[in-house]
Amino acid sequence: MELYKGQTNPGRRIKKSSGNNIFRAALISGGVIAFLAFLSFMGYFFFLLGTLPKVDRLADYRPPIVSQVFGADGSLVGEFYLERRTVVPVDKVPKKLIQAFVAAEDANFYQHKGIDYLGIVRAAFKNLISMRKKEGASTITQQVAKSMLLTPEKKYSRKLKEAILAKRMEERLSKDEILYIYLNQIYLGAGSYGVQLAAETYFAKNVENLNLAEMAMLAGLPKAPNTYSPIKHLEKAKERQSYVLERMVKEGYITQAEADHAKNTPVLIRSLKKVNSEQSAYFLEQVRIQLEEKYGEDRLYKEGLKIYTTMNAEMQKAAYEGVVNGLKAVDKRQGFRGPIKYLSEAEIGDFCKHVEDSIDLPSLKEGATYQGVVTAVNPGKSEVTVRVGDRTGILNRKNMAWAGKLNLLATYGKPERKGKTLNPGSVIEVSVVTPDVNKNGTIFALDQEPEAQAALIAMDPQTGGVRAMIGGYDFKKSQFNRAMQAKRNPGSAFKPIIYAAAIDKGMSPATLIDDSPAEYESGKEQAWKPKNYDNIYRGPVTMREALTNSINVVSVKILESIGVNTAIEYGKKLGISSPLAANLTLALGSSSLTPMELTSAYAVFASGGFRVTPYFVTKVVDREGNILEETSPPPLPVFSSTTSALNLAMQDVKNNNSAASSPTAVPVISPETAYIMTNLMQSVVTSGTGQRARALGRPVAGKTGTTNDMKDAWFIGYVPQLVAGVWVGYDQERSLGAGGSGGQAAAPIWTEFMQRGLAGVSVTNFPVPGNVTFALINPRTGRLAREGSEGSVTECFIPGTEPTSYDGDATNAGDEIN
Structure with missing residues (x-):
């Protein structure tokens, strides 16, 4: 093969030229891509510049700050914040x-x-x-x-x-x-x-x-x-x-x-006394709902409002602890239900880590309740080792005695006798008797979360200021406020309303009513036959004895005498807004009411005849110190024995009208009727169904309430300075079981609360209106008694309602209902 002159290797020259072209094309393409990428980046950059927030607003830095809630004494009781x-x-x-x-x-x-x-x-x-x-x-x-x-x-x-x-x-x-x-x-x-x-x-x-x-x-x-x-x-x-x-x-x-x-400087970890929102949760939630509706979420949670309330911090704490203790007592009477669940040995670590993360304290708190897991059992000593988070302690026989005889097993696994057995892996609730030292050595007591619920509402009867409120056992698990939202049958706790209406109709504490079986048409095949709680019929009894011993048949006969419609209107006058049954079962508390309604009605008796509007907030101030709202308590007139009390009260309230947002005090019954009812309910405490309240050691008026099968237990009572109501029951109605009456389940909670809440409050007698009269009577006959008569008692009357005849007189001028 011959080459043309001047040509060396034409094939190689062609290949080299092709490589240069490819490189040049790649370089140009890369440059175009880079330029486009740069343009895209700059476009995106300038787009970002246009979407960025303004920095200038930081010059007026107003971060979200805590809105603080204060009690009536100025102490911090709660906070709202994001x-x-x-x-x-x-x-x-x-x-x-x-x-x-x-x-x-x-x-x-x-x-x-x-x-x-x-x-x-x-x-x-x-x-x-x-x-x-x-x-x-x-x-x-x-x-x-x-x-x-x-x-x-x-x-x-x-x-x-x-x-x-x-x-x-x-x-x-x-x-x-x-x-x-x-x-x-x-x-x-x-x-x-x-x-x-x-x-x-x-x-x-x-x-x-x-x-x-x-x-x-x-x-x-x-x-x-x-x-x-x-x-x-x-x-x-x-x-x-x-x-x-x-x-x-x-x-x-x-x-x-x-x-x-x-x-080398020791660092002491300790917090300023934190607000215990747990014990105040239901009260604070009511305040939150009220203010959020008025001012909006942003202002409430971000603007550092100062919110002053009617809460008494010590009373609120006493209410919380009284409800917790009372419900645990009710629950423990029903027995130990057994461990919450059982863990394998491998599951204990994760469980304890979760509990540890929830404990934000350097040591376990005395009296507090925690979930723990049994890690070891010593049947010989009748004790178990319990781990709570990363803390360990002992649960001995003495501190689980309430649960009865328990079977202690040393092996893991779900036992056959679940309710009566503790073994390693058992998850239980324990309360702290003695706190831990260096995360060891805690002494625990076996505990159990109650299944029943309770509500407590306490208010100043003179102003309507709510001093304490508990709406259930644990707000974190149920935000339903039973104090204001749960409508339950009050049972005999409704009777004072019937009796007050009867007093206004001319009856007196000495009026005799025949406690004997009765039956009424009910619109059904069988007639309605009201029965007494103890199934005992006493014959003729005075109104005082009937209320003291909560005699059902007598209450029905009183309602029949005054008329159902009269009682319904009377209940509305006292502030009850829920529908009331238009039949004789109303006398036994068959109409569902909230604890707030019933407690407010009792406040009328405690205040001397005034209906006050319950309220929670007294003042709200913004972060600059401007007053957004302020509520003044309603003024109550001072009565004299020579003035028509009701007329004077109406005139005074008319002359002292508060702002539309302020609570009002409206005279709805006479001071004389209010006092007579107070006096009658004092007998309930001194010698009737509410005797547990005698532990206060001061004048107390009140009434128990228990519904059929002990599904609801109540105690509403008061001293001159404070009225409080307690309800106990299950959300899904069922019997409270042994010890589930008003006197056994509700009255102890009320008493514990009042004992602590009234510490430092002076002992005061209930004031007696000047024109209430007193007379010596024979409580067996309702007639006047002569000085020195055996068994005679001094009774109080509204003038004109006292008996006019003595024992032994030929005629009896006193009233008697058969």
Whole structure:
């Protein structure tokens, strides 16, 4: 084969030319793609610039702050918030605390302009070496931008926005202004936002009173507030504290000697007395509903309102503990239901970890109830070892005696006799008799969450101010407020309303009624035959004896005498708004009422004849100190024996009309009728079904109530300064069982509450209206008795209703109902 002249290797030349063209085309294509990518990035960048929030609004930093709820004595009783925060000016924050945060979070804070480029390189290098994200590079300014202006989503677009906003913030705000926002905005664990609330939460101090050791511990929290929580993980918190102190030394903020001294300074973890929202939950929820409707969610949860209420904090605590103790007593009478569930040995660790995370205290609280798991059984000593979270203690025979004889097994697994057996893996409720020391040595008592529920409402009968309210056993499990929402049959607790109507109709405590069997047409095949609770019929008895012993048949005959419609109208006059049965069963409390309704009706007797409007809030003040609303209690007139009490009362109320939002006091019955009823109900306490209330050792009026099969138990009672009502029962109606009557289930709760709630309140007699008369009578006949007559008693009367004949007279002028 011959080559043309001048041609060496035409095939190779052609190949080389083709390679150059491909490279050139690729280079051009790459350039076009890069240019388009750059244009896309710039387009996206400018799009982001247009969507970023305004930085200027940070100059007027108004973070969400806690709205506080105060009791009648000015004590803090509750809080409403989205973020629990108290704002503190930056000039009140100690310099060393600021330096601690800067050293730990952003050493170049005072040098950079929003972005620490050197820090980014350093963090990237460390993360590359460790092959994991070990260190971040966000500046304090970037953290503020993310917290205040952006969402926490983990996207590159958010990081880009964060960087842009940080640069803008540095241009518009001073370093102190940025620190002011940061130190008040940052989350520091245990529900605390900002350094002031964190100082209170962990050390029970204001931020300006912190020592260096405490400052360093707070500054170590932003990295991982839960991991370094001094409440839950003190050793880890100290390790982080040491790191912060060494960073402060490196930055020249403190000396090594100062750092070493701080490391060796004991840190006492203690909180300012926290608001116990658990014991006040139902009261606070009622306040929340009322104010949220009026002011809206944002204002209530973010604007730091000061809300002043009618609550008496000590009474509220007594109400909560009285209900808890009372329900446990009712429940334990029904016996031990057995462990909640059984765990295998492998499941115990996870269960205890979950319990541990829910305990936000350095030690278990005396008297508190927790879920624990049995980890060991010692049948010989009749005791078991119980673990609650990471704490361990002993449950001995004495502290589980109420459960009767229990079978103690040393093996895991669900036993055949579930209700009477404890073995390893048994999950039970225990209360703390003696708290733990170093997470060991707790003495427990076997406990059990009650299945029954209760409600308690207490109010000032003179003003209507609600002093305490409990709507159930556990608000976290049921927000249904039984004090205001549950309508249940009051049973005999309704009888005082019938008797009061009868007093107004001219009857008297000495009126005789025949306690004998009776039957009434009921519209059914069989006639209705009311029966007495004890199935005993006593013959003629006075109204006083009938109410004292809660005699059913007599109550029905009184209602028949005055008329059902009269009683219904009377109930409405006392403030009852629920429908009332238009038949004779009304005398036995067959119409469902709320505890609030019935307690308010009794308040009319306690106040001397006035119906007051129950209320919860006395004043609301905004964060600037402006009063948004204020409620004044209604004035009650002072009666004299020479003035028509009812007319005077009406005139005084007319002359002292409060604002439309204020509670009102309306005279609805005469002071004489109110006093007669009070006097009658004092007998219920001294010698009738409400004798448990005698333990108060002061004048008390009240009435028990028990419905058929003991499905509902009531006690409503009062002293001159306070009226309270208690209901006990199951949400799904069933018998309370042994000890489920009003006197056994409800009256003990009422008595415990009043004993504690009235501590320090003066003992006062019920005032007697000037024109009430007193006469000596024979309680067996209802007639007047002569001085020295055997068995005679002094009785009270409204003038004109007292008997006019004596024992032995030929005629009896007294009333008698057959």
